[in-house]
Amino acid sequence: MATITAAMVKDLRETTGVGMMDCKNALAANDGDMQASIDWLRAKGLSKAAKKADRVAAEGLIGVLTAGNKGVVVEVNSETDFVARNDQFQGLVKMIAQVALKVGSDVEAIKAHKIGEATVETAITEAIATIGENMTLRRAATLEVSAGVVSSYVHNAVIDGLGKMGIIVALESTGKADELSTLGKQIAMHVAAANPQALDSAGLDPAVVAREKEVMADKYRQQGKPDAMIEKIVENGLKTYYKEVCLLDQAFIHDTGKSVAQAVKEAEGKVGAPIKLAGFVRYALGEGIEKQTSDFAAEVAAASGQK
Numbered sequence: 094m095a096t097i098t099a100a101m102v103k104d105l106r107e108t109t110g111v112g113m114m115d116c117k118n119a120l121a122a123n124d125g126d127m128q129a130s131i132d133w134l135r136a137k138g139l140s141k142a143a144k145k146a147d148r149v150a151a152e153g154l155i156g157v158l159t160a161g162n163k164g165v166v167v168e169v170n171s172e173t174d175f176v177a178r179n180d181q182f183q184g185l186v187k188m189i190a191q192v193a194l195k196v197g198s199d200v201e202a203i204k205a206h207k208i209g210e211a212t213v214e215t216a217i218t219e220a221i222a223t224i225g226e227n228m229t230l231r232r233a234a235t236l237e238v239s240a241g242v243v244s245s246y247v248h249n250a251v252i253d254g255l256g257k258m259g260i261i262v263a264l265e266s267t268g269k270a271d272e273l274s275t276l277g278k279q280i281a282m283h284v285a286a287a288n289p290q291a292l293d294s295a296g297l298d299p300a301v302v303a304r305e306k307e308v309m310a311d312k313y314r315q316q317g318k319p320d321a322m323i324e325k326i327v328e329n330g331l332k333t334y335y336k337e338v339c340l341l342d343q344a345f346i347h348d349t350g351k352s353v354a355q356a357v358k359e360a361e362g363k364v365g366a367p368i369k370l371a372g373f374v375r376y377a378l379g380e381g382i383e384k385q386t387s388d389f390a391a392e393v394a395a396a397s398g399q400k
Contacts, residue, residue, distance in 0.1 A: 095125030109134050115218075153177060153228070155259035155376045156190035157245045161270075164243030164261040165193040166376050167203075167233040169217075172226040177251055182228070185220050186255055189213060189230060198233040234374040236263040241371070242270055244277025248285045257378045260284045263371040264357075268364030276360045276368070279347050280340075284375050289340035292372060294331075297338065305334055340373060 097120045105116040105127060111134050123129035153170040154177050169186045176182045192206045192213055204214035211219075213230070221228050236243050241264045250256035260281040264273050291297045309330045313323045336342045341354040348356060357368050 095120075097121055097125060101125060101127070105130055105134075153378060154183065154186045154251065154255045155247070155257060155378050156186040157247050157254050157256075157259035157261060158187075158190040158194050159243050159245045159261065160194060162239070162241055162243060163194065163235065163237040164245055164263070165190055165198070165233060165235045166245075166259045166261050166374050167193050168231045168376050168378065170229045170231050170379070171224075172228075176224060176226055176228075177255075179224060181220060182224060183252060183255055185216060185228075188216065189233075190254070193233045193235065198235045200230055200233060203233060204230060232376070234261075234376070236261050236372050236374060238263050238265040238371050240267050241265040241368075242273045242277055244274050244281055246278055246281035246285055258285055258376065260373065260375045262373045265369040265371045266361075266364055266366050268361070268366030268368065272360070272364045273368070276357070276364070280353065280357075280370065280373070283343070283346045283353065284340065284373050286346050287340075287343050288375065289343055289373070290338040291340070292370065293339050293341050294335050302331070306331065341370065 097117060101120055102113060102116045105111070105120060106113055108127075109116070109131060111119075115134065116130070119130040119133045120127075123133055152172060152174045153168065156167045156169065158165050167186065167190050169182075169189060171177070171182065188208065189203060192203050192208070196202050196206050204212065204217070206213050208216065217228055217230060243261055243263045245254075245262070246260045247254060247256040248258035248260075262277045262281045262284065264277050264280075266273055290301075294302070306327050309327045310323050313326055318326070336344070336352075341352065341357075343353050345351055345353050345356040351359070353370070357370050361368050
């Protein structure tokens, strides 16, 4: 049995682009033979998958899964929208959501979790090799309450629990679970439409609030208003701003005559107990990823040697 050195692993990794542990396993399985190890990785599709890793993956699916008082939302990206309709990819995203519900939102912990003999990371790598596109588990988030429910909503769903946008909402209460679930679904739909930035003003980034105040103050300074008046105007302006970006202060889309906070308070009669809106997560597919654009006609012309 050949001794597998760090230098050998490094050389194989640089040659194939495959991860360190897979390179080490390949060398061990092939008694340190470099070419045999390369072939071994290619046969498993790992080398092929590694070559796709630098491609931008901004499409894919959002997966949502809830179980009573706990819920999870994950984003798994692919290169094209076609993959979202692939049964294997859909199954992969559902499996990842199930793992996340069990192990939590840490992406590395999810990827390291074993399903049978293989890890989630291996399952992703194998899907890349089979389907032929780069894929990444980008992020995950969980919500849990000690008593109550976590409800969900999936926008543009391709199948149950998978779509282009996923929202989970946590309601803390000892009241009726069915009534809580209905309210939670309504609030999740509201979050999808209204895109709040935080639960309340305390949850906003202080730097964002400070910038908003400065923009408002500067506007009225230029109009020559006195500082004392500006302070009051900005204070009122912030209340308006909070109604736009804070979930509890927003006008409820199902009844715009009341705020979300008021809707939650009124629902306590049906639920039979106090309700606390404990949190929400809203994932929209590909948000924040710089997508590559291409001119298909130009690519075809270039491939055929035309200008």
